[in-house]
Amino acid sequence: NDERMMMKEFGISVVLAALIASPLCAQFVKLDVDVVAEHTEGILKGQKTYRVYGVFENQGDIVDAVYGEKSAPLEVKTSTSFYQHERGGALTTEIQRYDISVAPELAYDSWVTIGLEDNYLNALSGFIMEFGTFETEGGAIATNNGAWFVTPDKRQALAGESKRILLMQLTTDGVVEGIINVHGRTKAIYDENGEQIGGGDEIKAEGLVFTAQ
Numbered sequence: 001n002d003e004r005m006m007m008k009e010f011g012i013s014v015v016l017a018a019l020i021a022s023p024l025c026a027q028f029v030k031l032d033v034d035v036v037a038e039h040t041e042g043i044l045k046g047q048k049t050y051r052v053y054g055v056f057e058n059q060g061d062i063v064d065a066v067y068g069e070k071s072a073p074l075e076v077k078t079s080t081s082f083y084q085h086e087r088g089g090a091l092t093t094e095i096q097r098y099d100i101s102v103a104p105e106l107a108y109d110s111w112v113t114i115g116l117e118d119n120y121l122n123a124l125s126g127f128i129m130e131f132g133t134f135e136t137e138g139g140a141i142a143t144n145n146g147a148w149f150v151t152p153d154k155r156q157a158l159a160g161e162s163k164r165i166l167l168m169q170l171t172t173d174g175v176v177e178g179i180i181n182v183h184g185r186t187k188a189i190y191d192e193n194g195e196q197i198g199g200g201d202e203i204k205a206e207g208l209v210f211t212a213q
Contacts, residue, residue, distance in 0.1 A: 027186045028205040029055040032164060033212045037108060037171075047083060049108045049171040050212045052178070053164040054205075060187030061159045061203065063114055066167055067147035072181045072206040074143050080174030081138030082110040090131035090141075091148065093122045110134070112141065112148050112168045115156030123154045138172075152185060176212040181205065 037049040054063055068074025087099045088109030095118040100106045116122045128146035133139030150157050159165050170176055184203040188196050 027057045027061055027201070027203050028182065029057060029163070031055065031167075031180075031208050031210050033210055035212075036169075039108070039171075042105070044083060044105060044108060044171065047108075047171050047173040048212075049083075049169065050176065051166060052168045052170070052210060053166055054159075054182050056159045056163050056165070056184075056203075058187045059159055059161055059163055061163070061184060062152045062157045062187070063159075063165045063167075063182055063184040063203075064152040064157055065147045065149035065183040066112065066114065067149075067181050067183060068143035068145065069181070070144050074146075074180050075140060076142075076168070076170070076176070076178040076180065077140035078138075078170070078172040078174035078176050080172055082134065083108060083171035084135055084138050085109040090129075090135045091124050091126060092116055093119050093124050095119055108169075108171045110138070110168075110170050110172070113166055114148065114150050115154075115158075115165050117166065117169070122156065123150050124156075125149060147183075157184070170212075174213075176210075178210045180208050180210075182208060 032053040032055055034051045035048055036051050039045055039047045085106045087103055087106050088095055088111065090111055092111050092113040095106065095109065095111065097118045097120055114124055126148050129143055129148060131141065134141045182205045186201045186203060188200040190196055
């Protein structure tokens with residue numbers, strides 16, 4: 001039987017709902033949606049920038065993929081459009097750290113990631129992901145046969161002290177609705193000889209729903 005967990009958080013006009021429907025998600029706690037900016041002037045006036053995080057049981061738990069498949073499609077959309085900067089990209093590997101210093105609005109570009117907000121030491125890749133209208137028109141992200149991922153040995157895949165891992169940033173003046181799936185592993189436990197004696201269990205959390213407005 002699938003386990004179902006509904007969590008709601010309210011803060012700075014954000015409503016978050018996380019619905020977990022997978023028997024392998026015991027180590028996955030919830031999704032967090034933070035408001036990182038409310039824009040009151042310039043080209044972004046009236047928009048908000050959100051960051052979506054996966055929250056895990058332990059520091060050192062791993063996310064290696066955010067995915068969609070036939071039985072568990074992925075979709076992230078807004079009632080208007082997502083802000084896309086001309087120097088940005090759908091993946092954070094396309095966000096140049098220097099460019100943000102000369103084009104400040106780039107810091108609020110909409111993108112997906114695992115752990116990192118720009119290209120520095122970033123090993124993120126897309127697998128059969130079509131970001132077409134998301135990147136060109138601020139449209140939805142959707143797939144039933146694709147993912148963005150990193151290999152689990154990369155530092156960016158590890159949950160830090162906050163036990164959170166950054167998964168995406170979205171800027172819009174609309175209502176955001178998303179359903180995503182997360183794959184990873186629990187923190188491995190080693191003995192004094194460096195032999196793994198525990199942990200490393202699969203994390204597979206599907207049907208994670210969030211909204212923000």
